[in-house]
Amino acid sequence: MSDRPTPAELAEAIGEFLSGEILPTLADHRLRFRTLVALNALGILQRRLAELPPEHDAEQRELAARIRDGDVPAGTVARVKADVEARLRIVSPHYLRQAQGE
Amino acid sequence: MIADMREALQAVLGPVSEPVLLPGGASKEAWAVDAGDRRLLVRRAGGGVIHRHTLSLRHEFEVLQAAHEAGVKVPEPVAYIEDLDGREAFVMERLEGETIGRRIVRGPVPEQLPLQMAEEIAKIHALSPERLPFLEEATIDRLVVELDEVGEPHPAIELGLWWLRENRPPPRGPVVVHGDFRIGNLVVDESGLVGVLDWEFAHLDDPVRDLSFSLVRAWRFGADHLRLGGIGDAEPYLERYNELTGLDVRPEELDYWELAGNVGWGIGCLTQARRHLTGQERSVELAVLGLLGAEVEHEICRLLESQGVT
Numbered sequence: 001m002s003d004r005p006t007p008a009e010l011a012e013a014i015g016e017f018l019s020g021e022i023l024p025t026l027a028d029h030r031l032r033f034r035t036l037v038a039l040n041a042l043g044i045l046q047r048r049l050a051e052l053p054p055e056h057d058a059e060q061r062e063l064a065a066r067i068r069d070g071d072v073p074a075g076t077v078a079r080v081k082a083d084v085e086a087r088l089r090i091v092s093p094h095y096l097r098q099a100q101g102e
Numbered sequence: 103m104i105a106d107m108r109e110a111l112q113a114v115l116g117p118v119s120e121p122v123l124l125p126g127g128a129s130k131e132a133w134a135v136d137a138g139d140r141r142l143l144v145r146r147a148g149g150g151v152i153h154r155h156t157l158s159l160r161h162e163f164e165v166l167q168a169a170h171e172a173g174v175k176v177p178e179p180v181a182y183i184e185d186l187d188g189r190e191a192f193v194m195e196r197l198e199g200e201t202i203g204r205r206i207v208r209g210p211v212p213e214q215l216p217l218q219m220a221e222e223i224a225k226i227h228a229l230s231p232e233r234l235p236f237l238e239e240a241t242i243d244r245l246v247v248e249l250d251e252v253g254e255p256h257p258a259i260e261l262g263l264w265w266l267r268e269n270r271p272p273p274r275g276p277v278v279v280h281g282d283f284r285i286g287n288l289v290v291d292e293s294g295l296v297g298v299l300d301w302e303f304a305h306l307d308d309p310v311r312d313l314s315f316s317l318v319r320a321w322r323f324g325a326d327h328l329r330l331g332g333i334g335d336a337e338p339y340l341e342r343y344n345e346l347t348g349l350d351v352r353p354e355e356l357d358y359w360e361l362a363g364n365v366g367w368g369i370g371c372l373t374q375a376r377r378h379l380t381g382q383e384r385s386v387e388l389a390v391l392g393l394l395g396a397e398v399e400h401e402i403c404r405l406l407e408s409q410g411v412t
């Protein structure tokens with residue numbers, strides 16, 4: 001899976017939201033402190049994720065280019081759908097369950 | 103800043119209440135303001151970079167005027183203001199009713215809503231292009247360019263584009279289209295459709311493309327069994343549209359353009375995520391769209407299967 005945002009970029013976006021939009025609205029000291037702790041933990045997660053090797057997308061690129069050229073043998077949709085379902089199991093399992101339940 | 107804006111609005115509208123910023127995106131601001139007993143909405147440019155292929159607020163206001171004159175249900179346009187505290191803006195009536203898609207599909211859905219949607223979109227497609235000379239024609243070829251600009255491999259979207267190239271129905275139009283006609287951009291109350299909003303994507307195009315956009319699964323807001331925006335079946339909507347326009351749009355054309363709508367929105371998810379990634383508009387909501395596009399890709403595969411493609 002090569003899609004962006006990468007996991008590290010996603011963690012970064014959440015961190016920006018919490019520090020930029022949520023933290024300034026918190027008046028309660030205890031909640032402010034706990035939010036800062038959570039932001040710190042999220043920073044750890046983001047840096048760990050950034051260390052992971054980038055995922056290879058060569059196979060998907062080749063497949064995409066072949067389809068662009070009109071090379072679509074029988075079975076292509078099934079193969080592509082299986083790849084999409086693998087991504088959905090991570091990003092939207094609820095959607096996948098619903099779509100498969102039809 | 104709010105005081106300056108209020109002053110600038112008073113110069114045009116007379117005494118107004120203090121403007122209140124409504125929640126929404128960063129590319130356009132929406133302010134609620136009252137002038138006496140008139141409930142108004144101020145649509146004002148945001149600080150961020152403007153979308154490509156969207157109308158300027160001046161042109162959007164002109165489209166709204168043309169639609170209003172033609173009897174399309176829209177908020178009454180009130181005034182265009184070139185410089186409202188440093189940015190372009192226009193003022194229109196603030197309609198009462200529901201716009202949140204999830205709440206509309208949860209129901210109770212007004213019985214007349216599907217037919218009312220057909221009636222309004224038929225009126226939109228009858229607007230005179232000569233009245234709106236700045237509108238540009240769009241074709242689905244533009245989708246390929248947008249996908250290439252993203253630069254990520256997405257075989258499901260490529261499959262959709264391939265099928266669309268191979269199965270193109272005879273073109274219709276071009277006519278004036280809304281460009282984003284769907285649940286979520288309509289104001290609805292218990293009596294049905296109150297107004298059509300968000301005209302920034304208006305352009306010239308095949309009318310059936312516009313007609314079919316409200317069938318795209320993403321705009322059914324979870325009520326997936328109801329093909330027309332989670333609120334009804336497609337057949338009565340199509341029938342009423344054909345009756346009013348005298349066109350004989352076939353169900354297969356709806357199928358074709360529904361798939362095209364999914365391909366367009368699948369690419370739209372990727373380009374929206376770029377707004378976040380490039381820093382034009384930092385937002386978790388936009389970022390996550392880049393990944394949730396997989397839902398749309400799944401739907402593209404499902405629709406291809408229903409066309410007998412394996």
